[in-house]
Structures are given as structure tokens and as C-alpha cells.
Amino acid sequence: MKKCIVASCLVIDKGKLLMLEHRKIGKWLPPGGHVEPGEFPDEAALREIKEETGLDVEIIGDDRIMHTDSLSHTLREPFAIVYEDVPYKTGPMHTHFDMVYVVKVKGGSLGGNNESTGLKWMDSKEIGMLDTLPNVKAVALAALKKYGKPD
16 A cells, blocks of 8 residues: 655634635645655645645744754644545555644635635534544644634
């Protein structure tokens, strides 16, 4: 089975979380995608959110643990690291090691792309009833509980 490192963003705004309906998987997921060669997971998360939603975001959360390499890139710790067997509609199943970051909106304009069939802001009740992978639901609800206080 193919194994990949991916990064995703739990975008929280006004007590709701942004989810997208993934075209290839057929389930609701947070925006994200594969980490490209030479890219850090936090960079991939920010790139993917821009590509998939049009939003500019900033990583929030616990800043106590950060890593700096010899080129002075500071790697932010993810909110969670999730192991997922992803059932693509076509092609083989992939195993993803998902670096999940919690982010807030800084700008941009919300819009879809060709990888999703829908974008929707959801509260914890909607996420609890969502057709998604069980670990995605658990991490999304944990992030909303910790960071989802309405402004």
C-alpha cells in the first residue's frame, strides 16, 4: 500500500469549522494534501488551504514546541498527527500520515476548486453527523472544543 505524508488545516472561524467534500474520496474532510518534495508539512498545509479554498490563514495553537533547522526554518508542531487508510474511489487505497494544523482566517476569498464538490462551515453537531473518516471526525471535534469559541 502506498504511504504518504500529508498536511491538513482545521480552519476555525466563529465557532465553526470549514470542511470540503473531496471529489476523489467522496467524503467530507478538512482542506489539505500531499507534502511535496522539499516542503515542510506546515508549508504544505498553508499552500493546500490556499489552493483548495482561496483563504489565507495563520497557524494557531500551542507554540511551546518548535523546531529550527540549519536553514532557520521553524517547523510548527501540528495539533494532531493522524494515521488514515484513505479509500479513494479510483485507484489503490493510500495510507496517509496526516499532520493536522489548526488555523484562523487572515484574508482571501472563499471559493472552491476542482478537488472538491463543496465547501461548508460546520458546527460540532454537523460534524458529529458527518460522513467522514472516524479519526477525522474525532480530531475536528477536539479542535472545535479547544479553539472553537465564537468570536
